[in-house]
Amino acid sequence: MNRPAVDRRSVVVLAQGLALLLMAVVLGGPLVGTGPLSDLVPLPWWVLAVAFAVTEACVLHVQTAREARTVSVSELPLVLGLFFAGPVDLVVGRLVGSAAVFAWQRRSPLKTGWNLALISAQTALTTAVLHLVLHAAPGSAPLAWLGAFAGAFAAHALGSVALAAVIAVYERDLDLRGLLRDIAVGDPTAPVVVTVGLVVVTSLQASLVSAWLLVPALTGLVLGYRAYATLTERHLGLERLLRFTQAVSDSPETDQVLSRVLGEARELLHADRAEAVFVGNREGVTAHVRLGTSGRLSRSEETVQADAWVLDLVVHEGGSVLVQRGTRDADQRDWLDARAAREAVVVPLRGSTGVLGALLVLDRLGDVRTFDAGDVALAESVAAQAGVALQNGELVDQLRHDALHDALTGLPNRTQLQRGLAGALERVAGGRSPGAAVMILDLNGFKEVNDALGHQQGDQLLVVVGQRLTDAAGSAALVTRLGGDEFAVLAEDVADEDAAVRLGRRLLRALEHPVPLDGMEVEVTGSLGIALAPAHATEPAALLKRADLAVHDAKASTRGLRVFDPTVATEDPRRLALATELRTAVHEGHLEVHVQPQAEVATGRVVSVEALVRWTHPQLGRVGPDEFIPVAERSGLIGPLTTLVLDRSLAAVAAWRAAGTDLSVAVNLSTRSLHDTDLVDEVQRLLRRHGVPADRLTLEVTEGSVMADPARTISVLHRLRDLGCLLSVDDFGTGYSSLSYLKKLPVHEVKIDQSFVTGLRRGGEDVAIVRAIVDLGGHLGLTVVAEGVEDQATWDLLADTGCDLVQGWHLARPMATDALLPWLQQRERTAPHRPALRAL
CATH class of the missing domain: 3.30.70.270 (Reverse transcriptase/Diguanylate cyclase domain)
Incomplete structure (x- = not known):
């Protein structure tokens, strides 16, 4: 047989109540049999019970954390009972009057028992303190007044401690600082009420007829107190609403807004639960967003038939619904039962496109009152602020999406x-x-x-x-x-x-x-x-x-x-240093241009040269082009470097022409250079500057640079050809689409890659590839240049294939531009009739 689960918190609260009862017995036991301090106006227990019932019904409810705290003017009959009733009659009368109010308010048995135990302990403590003070000087009126104030203060301190203990059980948090502050400050109305009570006692002791004058005064006091209580509660609500408005305004995230809305709605309306319901696209399906006790949101999609009438009124008609405790309406009763709730306030959540859903606030904390029209108005204010915040949240979400996404x-x-x-x-x-x-x-x-x-x-x-x-x-x-x-x-x-x-x-x-x-x-x-x-x-x-x-x-x-x-990688320390120093070398002109001759295969006559850039670093010595050219490309220096090589090469051609030697020069263009929109204008400017015919300049491009962006490259090559420049494809034969693109390129020559030329003497595939390139060039009317010729045997094999020009160490190593003419003169003197001669 399964036993019902025991609520440990209820057990702890029950134990606290028993402790309070024990305290009442210990404090009140010695006073049993003691009569009233004054026999002038005897007050039986039933009169006190009526008085306590009236004052307990006229109370101010103050919310402390998650518990409802009640402040009343019960000190007034308490002071009268201290002087005109015996201790037992005072305790009994207060218990009976309070129990009647609790029964009318339908409080739970646990809360009723705990509160009655606390009242017993407080009454016994107040009486004990008064008698203890009077024991020092019996019959002293000022000392009696002091005892009344001290007893009221002690009772308030006991109530604060007991209430904090209960809150600690349910909230698992004890605010010691707040407890000490509450004890020190006390109930601000209690001293006033005790003072009024002492005035009444003094008046009655002086003359019983004066009691009739006290009736309108006390009535006005009670009415004024109730007005003050209402204004105080309204003021606290406005403060919370302001804090809520600021909180949701500072929360751009939709989840943060919902979390604050539900949390603050719970606090503002002193409720146990709050949730948001959004109507889905499917019939009868609603999305529910709830705030758990841990502060985390939970979402679910539910089909609750009992919600139909509420959503129809709130979402479709835009109205608010108040379901009070003890309602007799069948639909409202069924809806509360379906949600395991006692009471509820339901108001619409409005967005820019209309009503989005509903805000539900369920079960007001405490048993002293149920939701009323004021709570509906407050919930509507919360929902209105929530709608604005959600709308702003949607806007912020859109802006955030735009900030993280490409607009196109x-x-x-x-x-x-x-x-x-x-x-x-x-x-x-x-x-x-x-x-x-x-x-x-x-x-x-x-x-x-x-x-x-x-x-x-x-x-x-x-x-x-x-x-x-x-x-x-x-x-x-x-x-x-x-x-x-x-x-x-x-x-x-x-x-x-x-x-x-x-x-x-x-x-x-x-x-x-x-x-x-x-x-x-x-x-x-x-x-x-x-x-x-x-x-x-x-x-x-x-x-x-x-x-x-x-x-x-x-x-x-x-x-x-x-x-x-x-x-x-250019991040290599050496390459990073090279990038900086290369920039200085380019701008200050520290790089040199060397040339390597090209000769006709059949006659050996030198007809052109290829320009080669050289860099001698002051610390590193000779830096090869294969190392600093990639650095120039990645650091944005390839444009100035190309301009420097073109300028010095054309200057050398102009000097040779002035000396009577007409040679053309070939300059390599990188992929980045071909993408430079100013390349054609720069070439034209330099040709004009040095007075060199355009056909004396050959611009070499690789297959890779063409294939990187064929459309753009071919367009630039056509513009260069229109200037009159000659165009050459370097390293021909290494690309995978050479033949398909060669017929589209406006070129004049092709250079056989040296990897094929150096293997000619071994025969095999290299011979077939070289012959195929030479034959292709012949059929297309292109000049064919073989680079990397290092011996006479290779020269002879190229002559047999019909190759046009050769370049390599067998003819000459690269040399400075001003060394070319002396080299040519020396070559003519030593071998004027030989088709080829090893370089000096």
Whole structure:
């Protein structure tokens, strides 16, 4: 057989009540049989009972934390009973009168018993204190007055301690400071009421006829006291409402607003529970938001048929509902039973679009009173402030969403990426995630789409790309737009590089299909850089920077996807120092331009040179181009560096021409240079400055630089060709789409990559590749240059293939520009008729 659960708090409260009864017996026992202090106006217990019942019914209810505290003028009959009744009659009369009021108020048995025990102890304590004081000087009126005040103060202190003990049981918190303050300050009305009582006692002792004069005075006092009590309670309510208004105004989050609304509604209306109900889209389904005892919100969707009539009145008609304790209305009674409530106030929650739902406040604390019209008005004020706050919260939420999302694509922006990345790296550092990857994707040819079709179509392209990336990434990654045509992807729980690369390739494949724009299909490609945590960095800014370096490497290559390579990172201390010192060297002209001759295969006649930049560092010595050129590209120095090489190369050509030697010069252009909008104007300016014909300048580009952004590159090459410059494709044969793009490029020559030239003497595939390139160049009318020729045998093999020009150490090493003419003169003197001669 299951026994009902025992409420431990009730047991503790019951034990406190028994302790109070014991205290009453101990204090009042010695006074049993003692008569009244004055026989002039004898007061039997039943008269006192009536007096105490009347004064207990005219009370002010003050809320202390989660308990209702009652302040009354019961000190008035108490003082009269101290002087004109025996101690036993006083205790009995007060208990009977109080019990009658408690029964009328329908208080619970536990509360009734505890309060009666407290009244017994307080009455016994007051009587004991008075008799103790009078024992020192019997018959002294001033001492009797002092005893009455001391007894009232002692009774109040006992009540404060007992009440704090009960609150501690239910709230599990004892406010010692508040308790001491309450004892020290006391009940502000008690001294006044005790004084009035002593005045009545003194008047009656002087003349019984004066009692009739006291009736209107006391009536006015009671009425004034009740008015004061009402104003005090209203003032406290207004203060709480003001604090509530300020609190919800300072809470931008919807959850914070709801939490404060429900919490403050409970406190303002002295209620046990409060909840918000929002009408759902489905018939009969409502969303309920409740505030638990821990202060946390709980949500649920419920279908409560008993709510129908309340929601119809409140949500659909916009009215308020007051369901008082003891209602006889069947619908109200059923609704209270369904919610296990005794009483309720229900008011509408209004938003900018109308009534959103309802605010429910259930079960007023204490048994002294039920909800009334004033509580409805207060609840409506709470709901009105809540509606404004919720509306403002929605606005703040929208603003916050806009601050974290891209306005065009709706994707998360850089700020949200950084927040997500910080959280991901924290989980990696804590061992809760094996790793994370950041990918930056840069579209190729986006500027041309904007220029050709307009910004509206360019924006549409970005929206489509964002959607494709999101679909390709799925739930495994966060896709964001950084700005312009740059996107970023954050992938968590990435265990290794292969997993990141697979995701990166999937993202690039998502862009392969043409995008329909303005009646045409536009091809879109991208370059993707990947950085991994913790392998490459453990800080958000550092990881993003490494992903950015990787995407630049991807744009410079033909593969379209690169994982960050620490061996070429510019964050290396040596490279960081080089970036600073290279800037100084470029701006102060400390770099040198060397040239390497190119000769006709058939005759050996030198017809052109290739310009090569050289840097001799004051501390590090010779720094190779393969080290400082990438530094220049990543630090934004490639433009000034290219201008310096072009300027010095054309100056050298002009000097040679003035000396009677007409040679052309070839200058390499990097991928970044081809994306420089001022490149064509800068070349034209320098040609004009040095007076060099445009056909004496050959500009070399690599297949990788062309493939990084074909549309933009081909457009720039056409403009350079229109100037009259010659164009060459360097390192030809190493790209995967050489043949398909060669026919589209406005070039004049191709340079066979030296990796194929150095292997000619071994035969095999290299011979076939070189012959194929030479034949292709011949059919397309292009000059074919072989670089990396290091011996006569290779020269001869190239002559057999029909190659046009050669370049390499077998002809000459790179030399300073002012050393070229002496070298040419020496070469002519030593071997005037040989087609080729090893460099001196």
